[in-house]
Amino acid sequence: MRNFDMHGKGHGRGLGRHRMYKGIVIGAVLFVVLGLLVMSLWNALLPAILGVKAIGFWQALGILLLSRILFGGLGFRPGRFGAHRRMHAQWMNMTPEQREAFIQQRRAGFGRHGHCRAQRHPRPVYQGSDQKLT
Secondary structure, three states, X not given: OOOXXXXXXXXXXXXXXXXXXXXXXXXXXXXXXXXXXXXXXXXXXXXXHHOOOOOOHHHHHHHHHHHHHHHHOOOOOOOHHHHHHHHHHHHHOOOHHHHHHHXXXXXXXXXXXXXXXXXXXXXXXXXXXXXXXX
């Protein structure tokens, strides 16, 4: 049987750093390419269309950052709406029994952390047609 626990044995030492450097290099290249793309498109289109001045690389990066903040958010909540769509699709494929089990599981989880008022103050249960509290 193979031993997959290789911590401290010198195996794969540079792998984590290699991935980190690779990510930094890709990020830097993407940063420069996007800046040049924004600058080129601005300088090719907007001076002729709107009569504005041409911009430089750093101004293009500023516009890119500003547009990201205004229209794209800062990326702290990636995939938020995609997760909602996936959860809706999953919910629609559940049987009524699975839905009830899911709801009970969620309620139990919220109650465990003290975030759900329903666990601290249960709703009254109505019985029969006279609607009396039990």
